[in-house]
Amino acid sequence: MRVGFGYDVHRLVEDRKLMLGGVEIPFEKGLLGHSDADVLLHAISDAVLGAIAEGDIGKHFPDTDSRWKGANSLVLLKYVIDLAKQKGFEVNNIDSTIVCQRPKLAGFIPQMVENIANAVHIPKVRVNVKATTTEGLGFTGTGEGISAYAVVTVREW
Numbered sequence: 001m002r003v004g005f006g007y008d009v010h011r012l013v014e015d016r017k018l019m020l021g022g023v024e025i026p027f028e029k030g031l032l033g034h035s036d037a038d039v040l041l042h043a044i045s046d047a048v049l050g051a052i053a054e055g056d057i058g059k060h061f062p063d064t065d066s067r068w069k070g071a072n073s074l075v076l077l078k079y080v081i082d083l084a085k086q087k088g089f090e091v092n093n094i095d096s097t098i099v100c101q102r103p104k105l106a107g108f109i110p111q112m113v114e115n116i117a118n119a120v121h122i123p124k125v126r127v128n129v130k131a132t133t134t135e136g137l138g139f140t141g142t143g144e145g146i147s148a149y150a151v152v153t154v155r156e157w
């Protein structure tokens with residue numbers, strides 16, 4: 001068994017869709033980035049790469065590569081899962097936290113869990129997504145951005 005950790009931040013700006021866990025969330029702003037900037041899926045992807053000692057998503061999906069411009073981050077996550085499989089690992093479970101002041105995310109979490117479980121090819125009971133505010137403190141509290149943390153365990157098969 002191995003453990004991986006992931007963390008990511010994206011800035012909230014106007015005229016962008018807000019994508020979290022592969023779900024488009026209705027909101028007046030969205031996350032800025034080269035891909036769809038899905039901060040939760042990036043943290044999870046980084047955690048998988050961490051567990052299998054394959055660097056980070058910046059190494060695998062550089063900003064300079066036009067293939068990933070506007071990319072659906074579920075595609076990035078699937079790529080990382082395929083890489084893990086090639087190296088002889090499968091994901092055991094995923095836990096994650098989105099740090100977001102607004103909008104409220106609770107109603108969207110079941111769909112995020114479903115999207116992640118499908119991309120990773122594991123049952124939904126092995127995927128957890130939490131959301132928290134920072135009580136108005138810091139860059140997430142002021143709504144400048146959204147961050148996400150993820151921990152993943154993988155096992156050799």
Ligand code: MG
Nearest residue numbers: 008009039042
């Ligand atoms: Mg990112």
